[in-house]
Amino acid sequence: MSAMTGPQMDRTTPVFAIAVAAELAEMHPQTLRQYDRIGLVSPQRTRGNTRRYSLRDVEQLREVGRLSAEGLSLEGIRRVLELEDRVQHLETRVRELERALSDELLNRPGRRVFAAGSEGEVFTLSRGTRVRRSTEMVVWHPGD
Template identity: 80%
Template sequence: MDRYTPVFAIAAAAELAEMHPQTLRQYDRIGLVSPQRTRGNTRRYSLHDVARLREVARLSAEGLSLEGIRRVLQLEDRVRELEGRVSELEHALTEERLRRPERRVFAAGAAGGEVITLRRGTRVRRNAEIVVWKP
């Protein structure tokens, strides 16, 4: 069992989050916290859902509207997603450097941003022209 396993019925989740069960139903309707459903279509909340409910309560107490809270939660989810992606890319970069230490992993090409592979010590020739613009 992990923090995403849906184990709590609505009454238990409401008690853990210190909210009324009707509030949880409202948050589910508007998409703030959407628990998983059983085959009988009853809500089952995870520890992650309960923590999210507490975060909603905290943000609400600070004066944010429900739409503002929804947006904050959405952005926090996106940040976590991007942090995970950065971690994956860092790992892939480390693997590539270990596997082929003689090669650069990538460089931006001279003709508009294409990605090219170069040998260590090789540089891409850049256009150093200066263009003077007069209106």
Template identity: 70%
Template sequence: MDENSPVFAIAMAAELAGMHPQTLRQYDRLGLVSPTRTPGKSRRYSMRNVVQLREIARLSAEGVSLEGIARILTLENQVNALTSRVRELESALADELLNRPNRRVFAADVQGDVVSLKHGTRTARRTEIVIWRPSAADRD
């Protein structure tokens, strides 16, 4: 069973989370846990929702306000999404390196623009010296 599959009715989800069904309705209204809805508009909770409900109960028992819990859950969801995206990008990079060994993925020129380079070449390094002298406008 997938952890995101909406399989539990509100009574079962409440029992699994150790809460009253009315508490789950309140958390849904506040946006703390958003179950999916059936065509008949009844709530269906996933195992991930039940885990979130347990986390809410734990944080609440530690004295964190519902607003604080909402912020924590939002940040945790963002971290999970970003972690997933990093894994995707790492996988894409690994595939690129395997499919094209000894090639650069990209390079940047002096202005910061992306340029393509042939294998074994490098961008030219700038070695000139620039002397800056403040103008009258810079002194004011």
């Protein structure tokens, strides 16, 4: 990476002016303004108070268009988007909790460790215990 590299962009980075976002969403810019006014899809604002849409905003606008074409009211669409955001948030939280639980189980004092004996038997060891290895020598004679 060079020293000229700027901040990383992702799908939530506001980069599109309203005309570009409208074209990407296949909508009229006035429709985007209306959706912003009613809080359906609210882009971020620049210091000059102009709208800047992210790729995520454009995806939401396309979803609004799809749901509208299926006959949902704007209030119904708002609720669907709200619930989809909630599901995404909860899925992220579940992944975080699963990672935390996994880390806790791996680092918990006294967790079980298993070992196998020379005859294939399995037994439990305390954490930090080493298996005593046998130093016996077995000589095999073919035909015995």
